[in-house]
Amino acid sequence: MDDPNAIPATAGNAVPMTMIQALRSALDVSMARDDKVVVFGEDVGYFGGVFRVTEGLQAKYGPSRCFDTPINESGIVGIAVGMGAYGLRPVAEIQFADYFYPGADQIISEAARLRYRSVGDFTAPITIRMPCGGGIYGGQTHSQSPEALFTHVCGLRTVMPSNPVDAKGLLISAIECNDPVIFLEPKRLYNGPFDGHHDRPVVPWSKHPLGRVPEGHYTVPLEKAAVFRPGKAVTVITYGTMVWVSACAAEETGIDAEVIDLRSLWPLDLEAIVASVRRTGRCVIVHEATRTSGFGAELTALVQEHCFHWLEAPIERVTGWDTPYPHAQEWDYFPGPARVGAALKRAMEA
């Protein structure tokens, strides 16, 4: 296939799905195709998860394929590693990304390094799903974007979709991948695209082409970015919710920005980034996570290393502030279209 984003006809009819439904469909399709796929986490079984991603899966596949776990994230990841060692393909849910920390040792020291330390004797073909990001008044323990903590770990793949079509295809890829994959779900996108204008009515996914999701099996490749919005003036490198916010900023400023949706944060699609920045000569990097040592720092370094001679302006970073995510001041924290738009202008004026 020439177009890496093309979805084959075998994927079936496209029907309207929210991101939640698309993720559920990915799990359903994967569980139906491969009885080695098992799904578990806190409130994931009977109830179907606090965001309802796993709703109906226990009823359909039985409690030994989809079940509730005790509240212990190190246990959730630890049993996933053990199951993976046996030969299953576990898909573990961490209820909020903010709660992965008790499981950090199992992720960093174990899952990520199993292949390396056993010279491929043991692997961790596991997927760890977790909702991330703010925008729901969740306060500091329901809003974090910890992607940089994962991209820093050798041996982990980190993925973050921005829409239902990608969410399903990427989740199936993650499940079928033999490496451990951290699958971050921007919860503010669960029910509709979100451009950062929190004071406007929510647009449902059913109103958007990326909310039309094939019912069957298909994959969206890992390590492949997508050009979300083609443009000539400046390259915006981003992922997750900020894809929508960045595209909105481009519309509102009238700046012809090319918005690249990374989709896979690490390993990433360097070629796509380099080709675009060399073409536009300008680069703005946008993420919701805090700034210092954020993933934007790595992206900045990569662009500098590979595009220095093509750059016509300093690389801009738009991020969350270096504070815990506040509850009431959420929209002052969130890097909305105004902040992205200002950075686009700076990049153009430099």
Place this chain on the structure above:
Amino acid sequence: MSRTSNALDLHVPAPHARPGDKPDFSGWSFPEPGETPKPELDASAAELRDFAYGLIRVLDFDGNAIGPWAPSIAPEALRRGLKYMLLTRAFDDRMYRAQRQGKTSFYMQSFGEEAISVAQALALNSDDMCFPSYRQQGVLIARDYPIFDMMCQIYSNARDPMRGRQLPVMYSSKKDGFFTVSGNLATQVPQAVGWAMASAIAGDTKIASGWIGDGSTAESDFHTALTFAHVYRAPVILNVVNNQWAISSFQAIAGGESTTFAARGVGCGIASLRVDGNDFLAVYAASRWAAERARGNLGPTLIEWVSYRAGAHSTSDDPSKYRPADDWQRFPLGDPIVRLKAHLIGLGEWSEAQHEQARQELEAEVAAAQKEAESHGTLLDGHIPSPATMFDDVFERMPWHLRLQRQQLGV
């Protein structure tokens, strides 16, 4: 995967009743009120083993206080306890509805569990330090923390002591012995042990009280806390509020199917009691026993309080999706307020009329506080603390990068 006749089978616990089923507590059996002896304060953890599997009860359902655990407590103190429970319930009810009206983002009630935090707060000294979970608002209320301040926190308004930073109910008050509530489960339990160790290191007389839910006992931090508490004989009470549910999962998913949560302490060599958490007198007496033990350098006590989460987990949750609707009505240990009321009436120290009057007065007090709090704004009307304050307290002194970021925000 193909299965043979000797195939292994995964056990996943399931509750007796789900939505549409009749609530079923038929398997539940308890010792009678008064049946459990009261051990000496210096009894060894080994001698106390059975207490982790039984249930200490004082009040029967006619309001009589029976047996060795019946505390000597003045009727005036009991009336205070009853009023604090009524106030907590009225407060919860109002704030739950305020969230439903969109005035804030989130709320968590302690409906049905009021006796545990209120009676323990009254059994402790006011300078003993509590490390609560998010469901111990009763401790703050019983320590006379202003409900106005609690409401301002819930509304994230101009008078919010937490300056809008924290999710509703994540209170903090050092002067009231109430450690800042964390959204991350179980972290507070080792911290309570550390605080208690510090009190011992310093030669102080204060003790600590750590709180955790049944579901959260599965977290490693809980087990870590038990080990440290035992090793250093920390002067701490470790409370497990077993309200049977952890959001949608029932207590067997937390590991309560073939054992008790109190029994976690037995393996760690900790004095461990299991107590009727809806029995105000039993809560008070067991808390006193554990506190005296801690103060006597006799070490930590783990207490499992058996209760029931009468309401939803939080305003983000719909329990009708995972449990029968009228579960709580059939819970065999009843309503803590009704039970203490019956006791006081039986003593001739209270009446239905007084109860009704107290309830109305407390509801009026809550309504007045709510009005006052709302006059300083709510999350809905956007009267929130200035975004400039968002950059404070990340460090003791603000480094250059935060000053720069505050400038960039233009506040």
